[in-house]
Amino acid sequence: MTQNEYEQIDLLAFGAHPDDVEVGCGGLLLKLRKRGYKTGIVVLTQGEMGTGGTPELRRQEVIDAAEIMGASVLAHLDMGDCRLEDNYNSRLEAARYIRRHRPRIVLAPWWTGGHGKRASHPDHLACGRIAMNAINYSTLKKLPVEEPPHAVSGLFHYFLPPEVAPTFIVDITQEFDDWIKALSAHKSQFLNPEKNRDYLWSLESMARGYGGQIGVKYGQGYAIGEPLKIEDPFCLVGSCSRVPEFYQFRKIADES
Numbered sequence: 001m002t003q004n005e006y007e008q009i010d011l012l013a014f015g016a017h018p019d020d021v022e023v024g025c026g027g028l029l030l031k032l033r034k035r036g037y038k039t040g041i042v043v044l045t046q047g048e049m050g051t052g053g054t055p056e057l058r059r060q061e062v063i064d065a066a067e068i069m070g071a072s073v074l075a076h077l078d079m080g081d082c083r084l085e086d087n088y089n090s091r092l093e094a095a096r097y098i099r100r101h102r103p104r105i106v107l108a109p110w111w112t113g114g115h116g117k118r119a120s121h122p123d124h125l126a127c128g129r130i131a132m133n134a135i136n137y138s139t140l141k142k143l144p145v146e147e148p149p150h151a152v153s154g155l156f157h158y159f160l161p162p163e164v165a166p167t168f169i170v171d172i173t174q175e176f177d178d179w180i181k182a183l184s185a186h187k188s189q190f191l192n193p194e195k196n197r198d199y200l201w202s203l204e205s206m207a208r209g210y211g212g213q214i215g216v217k218y219g220q221g222y223a224i225g226e227p228l229k230i231e232d233p234f235c236l237v238g239s240c241s242r243v244p245e246f247y248q249f250r251k252i253a254d255e256s
């Protein structure tokens, strides 16, 4: 299923399973929407191996959650839950979505790890690698994809294993209630009476853990795999807009 097939967006989030993007980046997507950015979601599998829900139910939950997060683009593919592989075909398919929607930023799970739970489910690792390689593929002129090449400016990873410190943490305190609403759209996963674990509590704890590291109530952490190219380090601390004032000051100083 695909909505808004060729709309240009600012950020594209890849997830292996129907709830991955909500869990790892829901607060950030909500925040960016409020700031006027357009976001999109590509889910690579139907989540048919999940203990709760059916593929049909989970497809609807993806739609409901994407609506709550205000995503402009949603694609839900069927690459096989627990069979997701980083190979030529999956890279090509992911590159197709990158070229169609031309995002500046891509989000995807961390791509390496080994103990088998959330941060290193083999599908999550594969999704991270697929996104990483698809970003490279999407720049290749001869790639057999109809849409023209596109270069992404940054790839940020979520679902960080314990040994990976976040490069940055986004304050999602204001978005927390809506984030819980987006997570709750995945009723078969997080509000399923057949499951005895309190998933929403553990996700809130994760957000508190990240928030505590930057002195706010709730946060979401991201890490990068290669250095970022920076023109102005003030952009990293939220004050890029002072650049024109600086030039104005210099001009006045030169004249006197």
Ligand SMILES: [Zn+2]
Pocket (backbone or CB within 6 Å): 016, 017, 019, 020, 121, 124
């Ligand atoms: Zn998952």
